Amino acid sequence: MEEHSYKEEAERLVRTYSDLVLRLSYTYLKSTHDAQDICQTVFLKLLRAKPDFDGPVHEKAWIIRTTANACKDALRGGFRRKTVGLDTAAEAAAPSPPESGVLDEVMALPPKYREAIYLHYFEGYSVSEIAELTGRSIAAVSAHLSRGRAKLRTVLKGVYGERGI
Numbered sequence: 001m002e003e004h005s006y007k008e009e010a011e012r013l014v015r016t017y018s019d020l021v022l023r024l025s026y027t028y029l030k031s032t033h034d035a036q037d038i039c040q041t042v043f044l045k046l047l048r049a050k051p052d053f054d055g056p057v058h059e060k061a062w063i064i065r066t067t068a069n070a071c072k073d074a075l076r077g078g079f080r081r082k083t084v085g086l087d088t089a090a091e092a093a094a095p096s097p098p099e100s101g102v103l104d105e106v107m108a109l110p111p112k113y114r115e116a117i118y119l120h121y122f123e124g125y126s127v128s129e130i131a132e133l134t135g136r137s138i139a140a141v142s143a144h145l146s147r148g149r150a151k152l153r154t155v156l157k158g159v160y161g162e163r164g165i
């Protein structure tokens with residue numbers, strides 16, 4: 001790929017997928033800076049690997065799977081530091097506060113439930129698509145969605161009462 005088209009491809013990828021990668025990474029890592037690092041990692045990997053996609057759907061699926069795997073690797077490895085110096089903390093901008101308590105509760109779910117709920121409700125993927133993207137069985141994804149919804153329902157009833165949200 002020549003330099004000019006390489007730059008155009010990088011810009012297209014960032015325009016098209018940066019929000020998706022950042023949001024998905026944030027659901028895993030709960031850190032804006034770590035999510036930005038994962039975003040950069042995913043795009044670099046894509047540009048270096050230059051996979052041949054069957055179309056935009058296949059490209060998006062690859063990006064979601066690569067993002068999820070990079071986040072899981074980050075959580076397993078020594079990627080994330082637990083503390084930072086006060087100088088760094090003072091310079092860092094806090095992420096925007098969530099728009100509702102529901103999002104707070106989704107973010108508090110265990111990762112497997114959070115991932116399934118995020119991909120289904122926020123990104124609009126079906127259970128079978130989530131199973132394919134995450135490498136899990138359809139039954140496992142269905143169970144994660146069901147259990148995640150049950151946990152949310154219990155917590156939200158406590159917050160909002162029986163009248164619901």
